[in-house]
Amino acid sequence: xxxxxxxxxxxxxxxxxxxxxxxxxxxxxxxxxxxxxxxxxxxxxxxxxxxxxxxxxxxxxxxxxxxxxxxxxxxxxxxxxxxxxxxxxxxxxxxxxxxxxxxxxxxxxxxxxxxxxxxxxxxxxxxxxxxxxxxxxxxxxxxxxxxxxxxxxxxxxxxxxxxxxxxxxxxxxxxxxxxxxxxxxxxxxxxxxxxxxxxxxxxxxxxxxxxxxxxxxxxxxxxxxxxxxxxxxxxxxxxxxxxxxxxxxxxxxxxxxxxxxxxxxxxxxxxxxxxxxxxxxxxxxxxxxxxxxxxxxxxxxxxxxxxxxxxxxxxxxxxxxxxxxxxxxxxxxxxxxxxxxxxxxxxxxxxxxxxxxxxxxxxxxx
Amino acid sequence: xxxxxxxxxxxxxxxxxxxxxxxxxxxxxxxxxxxxxxxxxxxxxxxxxxxxxxxxxxxxxxxxxxxxxxxxxxxxxxxxxxxxxxxxxxxxxxxxxxxxxxxxxxxxxxxxxxxxxxxxxxxxxxxxxxxxxxxxxxxxxxxxxxxxxxxxxxxxxxxxxxxxxxxxxxxxxxxxxxxxxxxxxxxxxxxxxxxxxxxxxxxxxxxxxxxxxxxxxxxxxxxxxxxxxxxxxxxxxxxxxxxxxxxxxxxxxxxxxxxxxxxxxxxxxxxxxxxxxxxxxxxxxxxxxxxxxxxxxxxxxxxxxxxxxxxxxxxxxxxxxxxxxxxxxxxxxxxxxxxxxxxxxxxxxxxxxxxxxxxxxxxxxxxxxxxxxxxxxxxxxxxxxxxxxxxxxxxxxxxxxxxxxxxxxxxxxxxxxxxxxxxxxxxxxxxxxxxxxxxxxxxxxxxxxxxxxxxxxxxxxxxxxxxxxxxxxxxxxxxxxxxxxxxxxxxxxxxxxxxxxxxxxxxxxxxxxxxxxxxxxxxxxxxxxxxxxxxxxxxxxxxxxxxxxxxxxxxxxxxxxxxxxxxxxxxxxxxxxxxxxxxxxxxxxxxxxxxxxxxxxxxxxxxxxxxxxxxxxxxxx
Numbered sequence: 001x002x003x004x005x006x007x008x009x010x011x012x013x014x015x016x017x018x019x020x021x022x023x024x025x026x027x028x029x030x031x032x033x034x035x036x037x038x039x040x041x042x043x044x045x046x047x048x049x050x051x052x053x054x055x056x057x058x059x060x061x062x063x064x065x066x067x068x069x070x071x072x073x074x075x076x077x078x079x080x081x082x083x084x085x086x087x088x089x090x091x092x093x094x095x096x097x098x099x100x101x102x103x104x105x106x107x108x109x110x111x112x113x114x115x116x117x118x119x120x121x122x123x124x125x126x127x128x129x130x131x132x133x134x135x136x137x138x139x140x141x142x143x144x145x146x147x148x149x150x151x152x153x154x155x156x157x158x159x160x161x162x163x164x165x166x167x168x169x170x171x172x173x174x175x176x177x178x179x180x181x182x183x184x185x186x187x188x189x190x191x192x193x194x195x196x197x198x199x200x201x202x203x204x205x206x207x208x209x210x211x212x213x214x215x216x217x218x219x220x221x222x223x224x225x226x227x228x229x230x231x232x233x234x235x236x237x238x239x240x241x242x243x244x245x246x247x248x249x250x251x252x253x254x255x256x257x258x259x260x261x262x263x264x265x266x267x268x269x270x271x272x273x274x275x276x277x278x279x280x281x282x283x284x285x286x287x288x289x290x291x292x293x294x295x296x297x298x299x300x301x302x303x304x305x306x307x308x309x310x311x312x313x314x315x316x317x318x319x320x321x322x323x324x325x326x327x328x329x330x331x332x333x334x335x336x337x338x339x340x341x342x343x344x345x346x347x348x349x350x351x352x353x354x355x356x357x358x359x360x361x362x363x364x365x366x
Numbered sequence: 367x368x369x370x371x372x373x374x375x376x377x378x379x380x381x382x383x384x385x386x387x388x389x390x391x392x393x394x395x396x397x398x399x400x401x402x403x404x405x406x407x408x409x410x411x412x413x414x415x416x417x418x419x420x421x422x423x424x425x426x427x428x429x430x431x432x433x434x435x436x437x438x439x440x441x442x443x444x445x446x447x448x449x450x451x452x453x454x455x456x457x458x459x460x461x462x463x464x465x466x467x468x469x470x471x472x473x474x475x476x477x478x479x480x481x482x483x484x485x486x487x488x489x490x491x492x493x494x495x496x497x498x499x500x501x502x503x504x505x506x507x508x509x510x511x512x513x514x515x516x517x518x519x520x521x522x523x524x525x526x527x528x529x530x531x532x533x534x535x536x537x538x539x540x541x542x543x544x545x546x547x548x549x550x551x552x553x554x555x556x557x558x559x560x561x562x563x564x565x566x567x568x569x570x571x572x573x574x575x576x577x578x579x580x581x582x583x584x585x586x587x588x589x590x591x592x593x594x595x596x597x598x599x600x601x602x603x604x605x606x607x608x609x610x611x612x613x614x615x616x617x618x619x620x621x622x623x624x625x626x627x628x629x630x631x632x633x634x635x636x637x638x639x640x641x642x643x644x645x646x647x648x649x650x651x652x653x654x655x656x657x658x659x660x661x662x663x664x665x666x667x668x669x670x671x672x673x674x675x676x677x678x679x680x681x682x683x684x685x686x687x688x689x690x691x692x693x694x695x696x697x698x699x700x701x702x703x704x705x706x707x708x709x710x711x712x713x714x715x716x717x718x719x720x721x722x723x724x725x726x727x728x729x730x731x732x733x734x735x736x737x738x739x740x741x742x743x744x745x746x747x748x749x750x751x752x753x754x755x756x757x758x759x760x761x762x763x764x765x766x767x768x769x770x771x772x773x774x775x776x777x778x779x780x781x782x783x784x785x786x787x788x789x790x791x792x793x794x795x796x797x798x799x800x801x802x803x804x805x806x807x808x809x810x811x812x813x814x815x816x817x818x819x820x821x822x823x824x825x826x827x828x829x830x831x832x833x834x835x836x837x838x839x840x841x842x843x844x845x846x847x848x849x850x851x852x853x854x855x856x857x858x859x860x861x862x863x864x865x866x867x868x869x870x871x872x873x874x875x876x877x878x879x880x881x882x883x884x885x886x887x888x889x890x891x892x893x894x895x896x897x898x899x900x901x902x903x904x905x906x907x908x909x910x911x912x913x914x915x916x917x918x919x920x921x922x923x924x925x926x927x928x929x930x931x932x933x934x935x936x937x938x939x940x941x942x943x944x945x946x947x948x949x950x951x952x953x954x955x956x957x958x959x960x961x962x963x964x965x966x967x968x969x970x971x972x973x974x975x976x977x978x979x980x981x982x983x984x985x986x987x
Contacts, residue, residue, distance in 0.1 A: 236405055236415075239406070277401045326404055
């Protein structure tokens with residue numbers, strides 16, 4: 001039965017914010033890849049195809065009541081863990097990392113699917129185990145395990161960026177669910193210890209190299225420091241007003257192979273300057289705020305945690321990518337949602353957005 | 367379903383929502399501050415850096431795959447050359463730069479401007495070549511003055527080298543800069559403007575193998591365009607090696623034997639279809655194209671009345687003339703309309719309806735059997751036989767022997783030739799077939815057309831007893847590592863079964879053509895090796911009241927060169943155990959016996975490693 005409130009409650013503002021951001025992203029892709037091959041479909045057109053696919057998925061995700069997902073979440077979680085494990089066993093290795101399962105027609109990257117699935121699972125757990133006083137350390141064991149398993153599996157691939165993102169997303173949800181002060185302090189200590197141990201035993205050399213490079217990029221300006229230096233030059237040389245659309249010299253002419261994916265923002269920053277960057281930042285911030293408000297108004301704890309998780313996912317992606325591009329964080333391959341070229345990122349983002357729409361549409365349903 | 371929806375008065379939760387908002391805003395503020403620091407406070411410094419320390423990815427051109435002959439001799443190779451390019455993004459004063467360069471290179475400024483304009487749509491960060499293949503002295507002069515010319519680059523690039531000049535130019539084809547139209551073709555995905563691509567012949571048809579993969583080097587240059595540092599990011603990968611079935615020495619000898627006559631010749635391995643030599647004359651120099659052919663040279667080639675660009679061996683279609691008589695003879699024997707010993711009296715002409723069909727020998731050959739008819743190329747015998755067997759059976763036999771079709775060689779413009787039959791005439795001309803046309807077709811005139819390649823295939827098929835092999839040009843393709851990607855396998859297209867006696871009779875006749883003092887092909891006689899062959903003459907213009915078949919020794923001098931008949935000769939050797947089959951056509955050579963047969967002889971001498979005869983080869987006329 002169709003309910004008129006579904007339309008009334010549809011978050012048109014979020015859709016508008018989304019539209020502006022995606023439009024800027026595609027414009028930017030057009031600029032950064034304009035000098036490429038004449039043959040084949042241009043990158044920005046391909047991105048539009050991915051966008052259409054993502055929108056379709058988001059649309060489908062608004063058609064049914066999100067609460068049904070709560071029951072599915074344990075199965076989805078279990079299945080996704082199996083996929084992650086099978087990647088380690090049978091996955092396709094590319095550039096030293098095993099992240100994909102070859103399905104013939106395309107390569108599946110289970111660690112990406114894990115992001116929304118983990119959010120569902122944790123939202124399920126936290127909504128079923130509301131603890132007004134906050135979780136104690138012992139109570140955190142169960143959700144910690146739910147989070148830890150996929151993180152370890154992804155770390156094994158090895159994919160430090162995605163593992164950290166999963167950790168951040170889960171951490172944000174747990175913090176929101178409430179953690180006792182004593183437990184929080186203990187966790188902070190544990191985290192510090194793990195970081196030190198991890199440096200010596202867990203991290204691969206190339207991951208350490210990235211961190212060295214981050215700390216001192218000038219050490220190897222043509223090697224591993226190259227990305228950071230060039231990106232900073234591109235962003236910085238944009239100045240206040242920018243060099244103008246399609247006028248960036250640093251990025252237009254001879255920038256990196258990744259200028260349309262992870263480093264898309266540096267092209268944008270060079271051409272649109274601080275003014276453009278602030279506009280884009282505002283757009284992203286408004287999307288995040290919108291997400292938090294949707295969580296606030298959600299009609300069930302599950303919906304609330306789900307919205308928090310999705311918003312956290314978007315937030316950390318944006319923060320880690322921008323932090324990396326402007327030299328605040330080491331280079332980890334995290335794309336900028338709605339902006340970087342890439343089908344996986346577009347689809348994951350749109351699935352999240354679809355869930356947000358769903359939650360906001362069904363907030364006065366009882 | 368949830369029982370405890372969030373309560374608005376849940377203070378802890380409300381505070382946590384406020385925390386979230388504040389935290390998000392703070393993180394974003396941090397990003398904004400960092401951007402402000404980078405873009406405003408340090409903006410000028412970075413802007414300076416972006417102008418000063420320019421890092422560039424420059425391509426390193428990969429050498430194209432080398433083309434070898436069957437014995438590993440280089441047919442088409444590479445040599446290093448210097449190219450003057452500009453990186454337009456670094457150029458400060460275009461007009462001055464072009465003037466200076468024009469002066470240093472002793473070139474018209476317009477030439478450089480044209481090159482610049484032609485490539486203006488290429489990405490600005492890729493160097494565009496202005497002048498390829500400049501001399502060492504020019505390089506030195508440019509380098510001396512090059513200090514204050516930001517954007518100027520002198521690159522060392524591998525360039526196609528043709529150690530044997532015009533040799534087999536039609537086979538190899540040539541390369542050139544990829545055109546915009548070619549760039550848009552999906553098959554050429556991965557090419558970039560300014561890349562070279564095979565335009566023709568083997569270069570085009572084996573493009574996917576011959577093309578190397580360009581490497582890339584990272585170069586850091588200062589504002590003057592001076593290189594500060596560079597590093598190879600990705601080494602170039604040379605193209606694959608292509609081995610052709612050609613025999614360089616045989617090819618060379620054949621081309622030499624042509625002198626400056628026009629025509630074509632093909633030599634085939636009788637037992638595999640491998641093309642041992644394939645000559646089309648006149649030829650052109652493929653090197654002309656490598657640096658971009660000048661429009662004057664191009665016009666000269668296009669307007670040359672001798673059509674040097676035409677690969678006559680596969681796209682020249684000629685009436686096969688009397689060489690076709692082996693088809694007619696075999697068709698007649700096969701269908702039992704004649705016996706090997708049958709004697710027909712040649713009186714120099716045969717009347718058909720109200721028209722006379724003449725033999726080339728006006729006085730007639732007298733009583734003639736198959737052997738004599740082949741040996742002395744009697745037309746009347748074949749008119750008679752052709753009329754008995756009929757055009758459709760002649761056409762059928764011609765197809766069994768490999769005429770009237772193409773073979774999908776990795777070359778361009780391979781033609782089908784034409785084997786007419788009744789059905790064809792009805793379709794093409796909407797008229798019935800006349801008996802007179804059968805008689806004419808029986809001696810390889812009229813509608814019948816064949817390429818030199820097809821005539822060689824026909825000869826090889828007769829020589830090996832009826833197995834039609836697909837003629838092949840590519841022996842194998844291997845990677846630089848020696849890994850073989852493609853190895854030629856003989857391909858049998860069709861096997862005809864002939865009566866042994868029929869075949870023997872035909873072969874004896876063909877042998878007599880060369881071996882017998884009365885034979886028309888005696889100019890191809892070799893010491894120690896028996897040759898079987900057949901001469902032919904292809905009419906260029908049917909002259910009024912001229913004999914239909916004209917091996918006529920008179921009036922030679924009077925006939926203007928372009929109206930003279932083409933001379934043909936097909937042969938295989940050794941006659942008793944054939945190894946090689948050849949077809950030779952000399953345009954306007956008049957007589958197969960005098961113009962074409964000596965070229966075939968030169969080919970056999972080379973193939974069998976015999977000392978060259980002292981008899982002079984036919985020169986220009």
